[in-house]
Amino acid sequence: MRPVLPAVLRIVLFAFLAVSSSAILYATVMNERTVESLADRSLESTALALSSATESALRAGGGKTDGQVRMILSDRVVAYALIAKGDGTIRFHTNVRMMGTRLPKDPGEWLRTGQPTGRRVVLGTGLPAYEYDYILHPLHGGPELLRTVLHTTPADRILAGTRRMRWTVAVVLLLLWTVGAALDRVVSRQLRLQEEAERQERLALIGQMTATLAHEIRNALGSVKGFTQWVSEKVEPHGPRKEGLDNALRAAGRIESLVNELLLFSRQETYAVVPVPLLDLVRDTVDAESAGWGGEVEVSVPKGLFALADPDKLGRVLRNAVRNSIEAMGAKGTLQVEAARDGKWAEIRVEDTGPGIPGADLPKLFTPFYTTKPDGTGLGLAYSKKVIEGMGGRIGIRNRGGEGGAILWVRLPGKG
Secondary structure: OOOOHHHHHHHHHHHHHHHHHHHHHHHHHHHHHHHHHHHHHHHHHHHHHHHHHHHHHHHHOOOOOOOHHHOOOOOEEEEEEEEEOOOOOEEOOHHHHHHOOEEEOOOOOHHHHHHOEEEEOOOOOOOEEEEEEEEEEOOOOEEEEEEEEEHHHHHHHHHHHHHHHHHHHHHHHHHHHHHHHHHHHHHHHHHHHHHHHHHHHHHHHHHHHHHHHEEEEEEEHHHHHHHHHHHHHHOOOOHHHHHHHHHHHHHHHHHHHHHHHHHHHOOOOOOOEEEEHHHHHHHHHHHHHHOOOOOOOEEEOOOOOOOEEOOOHHHHHHHHHHHHHHHHHHOOOOEEEEEEEEEOOOEEEOOOOOOOOOOOHHHHOOOOOOOOOOOOOOOOOHHHHHHHHHOOOOEEEEEEEHHHHHEEEEEEEEOO
């Protein structure tokens, strides 16, 4: 259940952020659309009010366009206004020079069947405007076109302010996702620390139990082994009793080896961390463990590469890694041991050309007492993980892919 918890929390957090972001974006878009709609309605209402006032002034003035009509259409919000007859002749314009000219398009058909309409346009000066066409019904004659063109700068200023809110929304969303990411890291780190503390507590308890049990077994085994050796010396050199006693001694030796590994794994470690020259350590380890082996050995470690580690414990880890690789390859194969600097880390890789490790076994290899060897104890890699992490490093195993074989890697803080 514990490994699933961070994933569940991450999914819940991501869902919350996604829903919140979608809601904020939706609200922002709807707000822009609402403001834009209100701005157009405001322009339409202003144009309609001016058109109605103009029509009333025309009726009151007997169709004359001077005086009150010009005053109404001279409002500062009006870019220009005109009144055109059914044949398109302009009989009134706020720009007197345009009076008597004709519209590019004859409004007669629209005057007979159309309704008041408004739309956004761009003036010849490049400024935005709102054009509203209204049908006038004077006291005498046929219907006429009243075209009122309004400046949209005040409305556009409001719209621009609303659109500038996008930047505020973007900053809010960025902060929201940043806080979410930070929260995810904090929670994940807290869960990892809690899990690590629980693991260390379990290991400490197992270590205490194992140490006590191993001491008792070793004490009893010493007596059994000593008596067996004494009896073996008294019997005839060749015979079934001698063979049986030798088998018993070998079994006792194996039990003693297991007990020693248990004591080594369960004890409380102390570390004498110093800069370790990896070239010398790797060469000495490989030479000692591969002596008499029939395969090929390749060592590639640059001079002057140091790792901050306890040399005795790192040497034990490397000996175990080289021994495992040679055992996996058998009589022939190629053993490659490399070391290199990777940023602030010094990385050591022990690579073999053996059969590799089944995928189902890879996650379990560092578990105490888990082994794939018929005569293994399952404590070598567990001890390696314990001391490497105790020195502030990391350790792992992976397969070489299609080439066959496996790679054990160790990363420790580097120096120099």
